[in-house]
Amino acid sequence: MLSYRRARRDTQGTEDSLERQIEALHDASVQWALACCRFDPVEAEDVLQMAYLEILEKRARFEGRSSFKSFLFGVIRSVAASRRRRRFLRALLLQRFGDALAPVPEPPGADDRAREVRAALARLSARQREVLDLVFFHEMTVEDAAAVMRIGVGSARVHYSRGKARLASLLSRAGGADALATTEGT
Amino acid sequence: MTDRDLAQALRDAHAGLPGIPFARVLAGARARAGRPSVSTARVAARLALAGAIAILLAAVFLPDSAPPAGGTRAEWSAPTDFLLTRSELESPTDFLLEGASP
Numbered sequence: 606m607l608s609y610r611r612a613r614r615d616t617q618g619t620e621d622s623l624e625r626q627i628e629a630l631h632d633a634s635v636q637w638a639l640a641c642c643r644f645d646p647v648e649a650e651d652v653l654q655m656a657y658l659e660i661l662e663k664r665a666r667f668e669g670r671s672s673f674k675s676f677l678f679g680v681i682r683s684v685a686a687s688r689r690r691r692r693f694l695r696a697l698l699l700q701r702f703g704d705a706l707a708p709v710p711e712p713p714g715a716d717d718r719a720r721e722v723r724a725a726l727a728r729l730s731a732r733q734r735e736v737l738d739l740v741f742f743h744e745m746t747v748e749d750a751a752a753v754m755r756i757g758v759g760s761a762r763v764h765y766s767r768g769k770a771r772l773a774s775l776l777s778r779a780g781g782a783d784a785l786a787t788t789e790g791t
Numbered sequence: 792m793t794d795r796d797l798a799q800a801l802r803d804a805h806a807g808l809p810g811i812p813f814a815r816v817l818a819g820a821r822a823r824a825g826r827p828s829v830s831t832a833r834v835a836a837r838l839a840l841a842g843a844i845a846i847l848l849a850a851v852f853l854p855d856s857a858p859p860a861g862g863t864r865a866e867w868s869a870p871t872d873f874l875l876t877r878s879e880l881e882s883p884t885d886f887l888l889e890g891a892s893p
Contacts, residue, residue, distance in 0.1 A: 722804040773792035
């Protein structure tokens with residue numbers, strides 16, 4: 606009986622500690638979930654709920670092979686990817702490709718610059734988008750980003766450099782078009 | 792475009808999005824706990840359906856037992872037809888090749 610109580614207390618303690626670790630990284634996790642869900646806040650909240658549940662119910666276990674942040678981000682990414690795949694397959698079965706591929710509506714009050722960068726990011730491949738978000742927004746190293754994305758470091762470097770070049774080109778083109786529009790307007 | 796510009800661009804992309812409170816996410820996660828996963832239920836239903844269809848097809852298209860190759864069902868169901876008669880057994884030369892000496 607005593608050992609049962611102790612075991613229960615230990616489990617409770619582990620759960621509390623996991624919950625505290627998750628809470629400490631929650632703001633970063635929200636931003637990462639948004640990036641994984643094409644900046645759709647409703648989808649991001651569902652993904653976060655499922656990812657936290659995976660960890661709290663120990664279906665996803667932290668084994669200390671990377672930082673807790675990399676582990677948590679990896680779980681969020683994998684939940685988001687599986688939901689995306691399921692949505693796409695459903696659309697495929699129901700012949701409603703438009704629903705799965707339709708751009709997410711911008712939140713009210715989003716400024717032009719945010720809209721422009723999100724549109725440019727949407728034109729990158731998922732892996733390029735992810736590695737750039739992890740490195741530039743979450744200030745991770747490419748090695749940490751590779752651990753989150755569960756790919757090799759070499760592969761992550763390739764996605765990083767190609768993504769960077771493509772994003773820079775897309776943003777310069779968008780900036781040029783804006784400048785041209787302003788000149789023509791005056 | 793420098794790395795600093797790209798970092799600023801990524802920050803701009805994340806700007807202005809609504810926050811999601813931790814308590815709300817945790818409450819939602821707890822509400823999901825113990826609920827059977829939708830995907831598991833769907834997979835089980837699809838497997839059951841595939842199994843039922845396979846059994847149905849097997850019942851319709853597969854015969855009760857297949858006759859041996861080259862024989863009709865009637866021949867197979869009367870296997871003694873293939874046995875040699877006593878007279879055939881007593882004159883084995885019938886089976887020898889023409890021109891060969893016994």
